[in-house]
Amino acid sequence: MKRVALLGMPNTGKSTLFNRLSGASARVGNWPGITVDLMSAKILLGGHIAELVDLPGLYDLHGFSDDEHVVRHFLSHHPVDLVLIILNSAQIDRQLSLALQIRALGLPAVLLLNMEDEAKRAGITIDAQAMSKQLGMPVRTISAKYGQGCPEALQLAAQTLLQQPNLVTPETIAGKLEMDNVIEQEMHQIIDRTVHFPIQLNHSLTDKLDKILLHPWLGLPLFLLSVFLLFQFIFTVGAPLQEGMAWLFDSLRSEVLEPALASLPDWLNGLLLDGLYTGFSTVAAFVPIIVLFFLVMSMVEDSGYLSRAAFLMDTLMAKMGLDGRGFVMMLMGFGCNVPALMGTRVMRSRPMRLLTMLTIPLSLCSARLQVFLFIIAILFPPSQAALVLFSLYMVSFGTIFITAILFKNKFASREPFVLELPPYRFPTPQQIWMRGWQEVKHFLARATKFIVIGVVMVWLLTHLPTTAVPASADTWAGSIGRFFAPVLDPIGIDTQLAIALIFGFVAKEIVVGSLAVIYGLQGDALSQQIAANIDWVQGMSFMLFTLIYTPCLSTIATLKSESKSSGFMWLSLAWSLGLAWIVSFLFYQSARALGY
Amino acid sequence: MHMHLDALKPGQSAIIDRIHAEQALSQRLSALGFRAGKKLEVIRQAAFNGPLHVRIGSTDVIIRLLDAKAIHVHLLSNQTESTTA
Numbered sequence: 316m317k318r319v320a321l322l323g324m325p326n327t328g329k330s331t332l333f334n335r336l337s338g339a340s341a342r343v344g345n346w347p348g349i350t351v352d353l354m355s356a357k358i359l360l361g362g363h364i365a366e367l368v369d370l371p372g373l374y375d376l377h378g379f380s381d382d383e384h385v386v387r388h389f390l391s392h393h394p395v396d397l398v399l400i401i402l403n404s405a406q407i408d409r410q411l412s413l414a415l416q417i418r419a420l421g422l423p424a425v426l427l428l429n430m431e432d433e434a435k436r437a438g439i440t441i442d443a444q445a446m447s448k449q450l451g452m453p454v455r456t457i458s459a460k461y462g463q464g465c466p467e468a469l470q471l472a473a474q475t476l477l478q479q480p481n482l483v484t485p486e487t488i489a490g491k492l493e494m495d496n497v498i499e500q501e502m503h504q505i506i507d508r509t510v511h512f513p514i515q516l517n518h519s520l521t522d523k524l525d526k527i528l529l530h531p532w533l534g535l536p537l538f539l540l541s542v543f544l545l546f547q548f549i550f551t552v553g554a555p556l557q558e559g560m561a562w563l564f565d566s567l568r569s570e571v572l573e574p575a576l577a578s579l580p581d582w583l584n585g586l587l588l589d590g591l592y593t594g595f596s597t598v599a600a601f602v603p604i605i606v607l608f609f610l611v612m613s614m615v616e617d618s619g620y621l622s623r624a625a626f627l628m629d630t631l632m633a634k635m636g637l638d639g640r641g642f643v644m645m646l647m648g649f650g651c652n653v654p655a656l657m658g659t660r661v662m663r664s665r666p667m668r669l670l671t672m673l674t675i676p677l678s679l680c681s682a683r684l685q686v687f688l689f690i691i692a693i694l695f696p697p698s699q700a701a702l703v704l705f706s707l708y709m710v711s712f713g714t715i716f717i718t719a720i721l722f723k724n725k726f727a728s729r730e731p732f733v734l735e736l737p738p739y740r741f742p743t744p745q746q747i748w749m750r751g752w753q754e755v756k757h758f759l760a761r762a763t764k765f766i767v768i769g770v771v772m773v774w775l776l777t778h779l780p781t782t783a784v785p786a787s788a789d790t791w792a793g794s795i796g797r798f799f800a801p802v803l804d805p806i807g808i809d810t811q812l813a814i815a816l817i818f819g820f821v822a823k824e825i826v827v828g829s830l831a832v833i834y835g836l837q838g839d840a841l842s843q844q845i846a847a848n849i850d851w852v853q854g855m856s857f858m859l860f861t862l863i864y865t866p867c868l869s870t871i872a873t874l875k876s877e878s879k880s881s882g883f884m885w886l887s888l889a890w891s892l893g894l895a896w897i898v899s900f901l902f903y904q905s906a907r908a909l910g911y
Numbered sequence: 912m913h914m915h916l917d918a919l920k921p922g923q924s925a926i927i928d929r930i931h932a933e934q935a936l937s938q939r940l941s942a943l944g945f946r947a948g949k950k951l952e953v954i955r956q957a958a959f960n961g962p963l964h965v966r967i968g969s970t971d972v973i974i975r976l977l978d979a980k981a982i983h984v985h986l987l988s989n990q991t992e993s994t995t996a
Contacts, residue, residue, distance in 0.1 A: 375942040377938070408968055408969065409942075439969070535958070625973070630957055630958065630962070631959075663935060731939065733940065733978055735970060
């Protein structure tokens with residue numbers, strides 16, 4: 316099978332193209348010697364099946380970042396039949412070097428010039444034919460976003476593959492990677508002869524937006540305001556959907572499942588309905604909000620606003636020993652901590668990377684969001700809901716700041732901060748949908764696995780030994796609660812909440828489901844029971860603890876694998892647990908002291 | 912007038928004379944298009960002495976003052992027109 320590698324600089328639409336070409340067949344490949352997950356997919360190329368590998372985005376084959384190292388390692392250890400190079404047409408003057416570097420390696424390649432629309436708007440025209448002649452490789456303009464030119468590009472790739480009699484061995488490439496530098500000169504010559512730049516580039520729309528959004532004083536408040544409005548939007552649109560889902564699951568249970576399962580033995584009936592079904596349906600009711608959240612997040616991510624946030628926040632982040640990229644990673648952490656931790660690979664200095672990794676688990680991720688939405692809806696009136704949620708996000712930032720400031724001397728670093736600011740892009744609905752859907756799929760896959768195992772265990776704990784009244788103090792769960800009572804009483808967390816917290820250690824996705832199983836109720840009945848059992852001060856203390864005490868097992872595993880240090884993992888774990896208790900304690904005791 | 916990039920005010924344009932940085936930074940700068948002889952313009956600066964927003968060719972870059980110090984430039988004499996080629 317032929318192997319085709321997709322290579323390009325960051326922000327060139329490489330992933331968009333990969334998603335477009337691979338359709339739904341992409342999977343994470345396992346490559347010896349490479350620690351990063353590389354996506355690959357089988358695609359049809361000129362009547363044959365070929366393997367398309369998505370290599371990490373890089374600026375320079377000879378650079379020093381982890382990603383650049385991964386690409387070099389890949390090319391020098393795995394035979395590649397063809398390289399698809401994707402470059403941003405609007406920045407062709409500095410990106411062409413990558414194509415020349417690949418050509419210098421002797422690898423057969425096809426050059427795809429993406430974002431032709433953006434280049435056109437900027438007044439840049441490229442003579443692809445002349446460039447192809449000069450380069451000695453096929454060149455094709457495409458729009459990965461809208462799909463124009465993609466079938467033709469594939470055809471071109473198939474033709475080029477056919478014309479390659481002998482494969483360049485990885486060893487040859489390893490040798491050639493050692494030498495370079497003639498490239499620079501040749502690049503200038505080709506650009507001078509084939510590309511016409513207008514005297515003044517038309518950046519007008521991005522410039523106008525930047526004038527407002529990057530305003531020295533208005534920029535930051537505007538950023539916070541837009542984040543707040545997005546949450547408000549998610550809440551307003553999502554809440555009725557969530558109620559609809561809950562009603563649907565309720566009816567399904569009373570109309571279909573209860574009659575159908577009535578003949579089963581009591582314990583099995585209980586395990587299936589009060590255990591599995593109750594736990595699962597309570598979580599599933601949140602799917603609409605999670606979908607909305609990811610749709611909005613992927614829109615923001617693809618728009619170019621996040622790099623602006625890095626610009627606005629860098630001064631503040633520098634005071635904490637971090638930089639603007641760390642801030643962007645934290646924002647990514649609001650989706651899920653795991654990819655955010657992996658994203659810190661762009662940082663070259665280890666101390667700064669570790670410091671950033673220490674703060675990311677404090678980002679309020681979507682799994683925790685789901686717990687908060689559940690508790691807030693029960694304990695607070697709708698008029699206060701968005702405000703309470705926003706305040707939790709502020710606490711999340713606050714703990715990040717405190718952590719960074721306390722640890723910045725332990726992880727002191729001096730790393731250059733130079734970042735590209737891409738023009739604003741308006742992602743197409745299809746693009747948003749594809750990205751959002753991918754994220755939701757991951758979330759659901761993770762959630763279902765944990766939830767099924769989790770809720771069954773919770774059910775067992777709250778129903779064993781068989782002599783005890785379910786969920787009473789005599790069950791195993793009750794004993795666990797009593798054991799932790801000395802620590803958890805001072806922060807207002809009762810036995811039921813304590814059990815949920817213990818399972819939340821595995822994954823926050825279980826927490827809501829396990830509450831349903833612990834109380835043996837679902838839907839409105841569950842909400843009323845919880846509202847009767849705890850007041851808003853306890854609920855808030857529970858949420859604060861949930862926010863800070865550690866995201867989930869996957870995050871801990873990622874912390875260990877990314878830092879390659881168990882000591883660091885334990886530090887992060889101990890710190891977040893301790894901080895969670897202190898914050899909850901301070902909140903709970905002062906709220907009580909104030910008479911609430 | 913010879914100076915470092917970090918001394919440029921928003922709206923000012925300059926030509927790069929040389930880049931005096933450690934290897935990783937100079938590699939990164941050159942990958943982003945910073946080379947001797949190239950023209951750049953400072954578009955804006957973030958609040959509290961924050962990073963600079965610099966336009967070089969068709970690329971927009973943000974860079975901290977400390978890193979901008981590594982770039983030696985001379986100011987373009989004609990500062991009335993501040994758009995970049």
